[in-house]
Amino acid sequence: MRAVAFLFVGLLLCAPCVSACETEAANALLGKFPSPTGISPDKDESIRETTRLAGIGHETARYMLWRVLMGEQFTELEIAQEIDRSMEDNGSNPDWKSFDTIVASGANGAIPHGDDEHNGAGPKFVEIGDVVVIDLGARVNDWVSDVTRSYVVGPTTNETIIEVYMAVYDAQNLTFPVIEAGTPAWVPDDIARTHIEEQGYGEYFIHSLGHGFGVCVHEPPLLSSGTDDPLFGLSYNEQPLAVWDAITVEPGIYIDGWFGVRIEDDFLVNQEGHEFLTETLPRDLDWFMIEVEDYEPLSWHTDATQDKDESLIGEVIPFPITGLESLLLLTLVAVAFHRRIDEVASIELE
Numbered sequence: 299m300r301a302v303a304f305l306f307v308g309l310l311l312c313a314p315c316v317s318a319c320e321t322e323a324a325n326a327l328l329g330k331f332p333s334p335t336g337i338s339p340d341k342d343e344s345i346r347e348t349t350r351l352a353g354i355g356h357e358t359a360r361y362m363l364w365r366v367l368m369g370e371q372f373t374e375l376e377i378a379q380e381i382d383r384s385m386e387d388n389g390s391n392p393d394w395k396s397f398d399t400i401v402a403s404g405a406n407g408a409i410p411h412g413d414d415e416h417n418g419a420g421p422k423f424v425e426i427g428d429v430v431v432i433d434l435g436a437r438v439n440d441w442v443s444d445v446t447r448s449y450v451v452g453p454t455t456n457e458t459i460i461e462v463y464m465a466v467y468d469a470q471n472l473t474f475p476v477i478e479a480g481t482p483a484w485v486p487d488d489i490a491r492t493h494i495e496e497q498g499y500g501e502y503f504i505h506s507l508g509h510g511f512g513v514c515v516h517e518p519p520l521l522s523s524g525t526d527d528p529l530f531g532l533s534y535n536e537q538p539l540a541v542w543d544a545i546t547v548e549p550g551i552y553i554d555g556w557f558g559v560r561i562e563d564d565f566l567v568n569q570e571g572h573e574f575l576t577e578t579l580p581r582d583l584d585w586f587m588i589e590v591e592d593y594e595p596l597s598w599h600t601d602a603t604q605d606k607d608e609s610l611i612g613e614v615i616p617f618p619i620t621g622l623e624s625l626l627l628l629t630l631v632a633v634a635f636h637r638r639i640d641e642v643a644s645i646e647l648e
Contacts, residue, residue, distance in 0.1 A: 337440050337513060338439035338440045338441065340439055340441075341441055341512065341544075342566055344438045344439040344440070344441040345438075345441045345442075345443060345512075345544055345564070345566065345575065346575060347389070347436075347438045347439075348390070348396070348435065348436040348437060348438045348441060348442055348443035349436075349443045349445065349564050349575040349576050351385045351388055351389060351390050351436035351438070351443070352385070352434055352435060352436050352443045352444075352445040352564075352576065352579075353445075353576070353578070353579045354384050354385055354388055355381045355382075355384055355385045355399070355434045355436065355445075356432065356434070356445065356447050356579055357384075358380060358381050358384040359377060359381050359401070359432045359434070359447070359449070360447075360449060360585075360588060360592075361593060362377045362380055362381075363377070363424065363430060363449050363451050363588050364588050364590075364592055364593050366424050366425070366426065366451050367426055367451050367452050367588055367589075367590060368590070368595070371423055372423070372424055373419075373420070373421050373422060373423050373424070374401040374402070374403055374406070374412070374413065374416075374419040374420050374421070374422050374424060375401070375416065375419045375420060375421060377401045377419070377424065377432075378398075378399040378400070378401045378418070378419035381399050381401070381432070381434055382395070382399055382434075385434070385436045389436075389438060390436035390437055390438065391436075391437040391438065394437055395435075395437060396434075396435030396436055396437045396442035396443060396444065396515055397435055397442075397444070397515045398417040398418050398419070399418065399419060399432070399433070399434045399435075400412040400418035400419060400431065400432065400433035400434070400446075401418070401419040401424070401430065401431075401432050402418065402419075402430065402431040402432075402433075402558065403422060403424045403425070403428040403429070403430040403431075404422070404424075404425065404428045404429070404430075404556075404557060405554075405555050405556060405557070406420070406422060407428075407429055407430060407431040407448070407552075407557050407558035407559075408552045408553055408554050408555060408556060408557060408558040409552070409558070410504070410505055410550060410552060410558070410560070411433075412431070412433075418433070424451065425451065426451050426452050427450070427451060427452055427454070428450070428451050428557075429448060429449070429450045429459060429557035429558070429559065430448065430449050430450070430451065431446065431448050431550075431558050431559065431560050432446065432447055432448070432449065433445075433446040433560070433562065434446075435515060440513050441512060441513060442511055442512070442513070442514070442515050443511070443564055443575075444511050444515050444546050444562065444564060445562055445563065445564060445576055445579065446548055446560045446561060446562030447561065447562075447579070447581060447585070447586075448463065448466075448558075448559045448560060448561060448586060449585075449586055449587075449588055450586060450587050450588065451588055452587075452588060452589070453587045453588075453589050454587065458553075459557065459559075460583070461497070462499060462502075462551045462553070462557075462559050463559050463583060463586055464583065465493070465494055465497040465499055465551060466494070466549050466550060466551055466559050466560065466561050467561060467581065467582070467583070468493060469489075469490040469491075469493040469494050469549045470490065470547055470548075470549050470561050470563070470581075472489050472490060472493055473486035473489050473490050473507065473547055474547075474572075474574070476489065477539065477545070477547070477565055477567065477571065477572040478539065478567065478571040478572060479538070479539055479540055479541045479567055479568075479569070480538050480539065481538060481539045482537075482538050482539075483519040483520060483521050483522070483537055483538065483539060484521070484522060484523040484524075485523075486507055486508070486521050486547065487506055487507035487508075487521045487522050487523040488523040490503075490507050490547075490549045491503060491507070491523060491549075494549060494551065499551045502551045502552050502553055503549060503550060503551055504550075504552055505550065506520055506521055506522035506524070507521040507522065507547060507548065507549055508521040508545055508546040508547045508548050508562070509521060509545065509546055510543055510544060510545050510546075511544050511545070511546060511564070512544055518537070519537050519539065519543065519545070521545065521546075521547070539567050540567060541567055541568055541569055542567070543566075543567040544564065544565070544566050544567075545564075545565050545567065546562050546563065546564055546565075547562070547563055547565065548560055548561065548562030548563070549561065561581050563575070563576040563577075563579075563581070564576050
């Protein structure tokens with residue numbers, strides 16, 4: 299176990315990682331790594347579990363947005379907190395997050411990482427009609443996931459919003475056949491970027507197609523047809539994909555001042571090609587558009603969200619009980635109790 303940990307830390311130190319990865323590697327050498335037994339060797343199985351938890355997070359997110367459609371008020375931060383709670387209740391590490399959950403609504407969604415001043419989820423209230431980008435991840439046994447879905451609160455007929463969503467969706471689909479060991483890391487980016495450019499939105503795809511992830515949320519390889527990516531802070535795209543890689547594929551279009559769309563899925567590269575880890579989490583146009591009939595009030599609860607949903611919705615009590623009424627109620631109960639005792643005693647005497 300210790301040898302595996304030191305080997306992995308060595309690889310981290312040798313790679314041109316972003317600052318977050320450098321920090322994790324440094325912490326490991328100083329004995330400050332959050333896992334006291336060292337980095338877990340169960341990478342693939344742990345990542346599979348993190349993507350399952352990410353699915354729970356997105357189910358929670360979509361339901362919260364439906365509640366906005368039904369008239370409730372939630373800020374981006376409140377929705378992010380509910381997402382985090384749902385994943386943590388199901389096993390995600392609450393003390394060492396994958397990253398801060400991003401809930402970016404309306405114009406904030408045109409910023410890839412959301413409200414910069416509030417770590418991606420701020421005090422803005424999510425509104426009906428908003429396009430909302432939700433980027434989240436879980437952590438299990440040191441390993442992370444990184445999954446994004448975009449939603450619109452209420453169905454829309456706006457042609458630009460629909461065109462943008464479908465451009466991102468189709469661009470992502472086009473890359474799947476080349477996700478395999480040996481493919482140069484720039485190739486899938488070039489495929490997705492060419493499609494988005496052909497749809498007329500090339501200037502709005504402002505970051506690379508994806509990146510590796512593992513102990514850190516941003517690791518090699520960078521899926522970029524350029525030389526670097528200032529958003530992710532990575533600068534290595536020449537290497538081919540390898541059988542040990544875990545990667546994201548996340549095309550996005552961001553129209554400043556209006557909205558953004560990003561769809562991000564996780565993959566394990568293997569000998570057969572790849573394992574599409576988040577395939578069962580919907581990402582089509584129907585999933586994007588949240589409609590009234592999608593849920594029923596109080597009917598959708600997983601084990602992770604039942605208690606929180608009830609506390610957020612609140613139980614309706616038609617006649618609130620005051621302190622005086624409580625005292626009177628206790629008095630009546632005491633009187634009834636003593637009468638019952640007297641009746642039992644009289645029966646026994648007879």
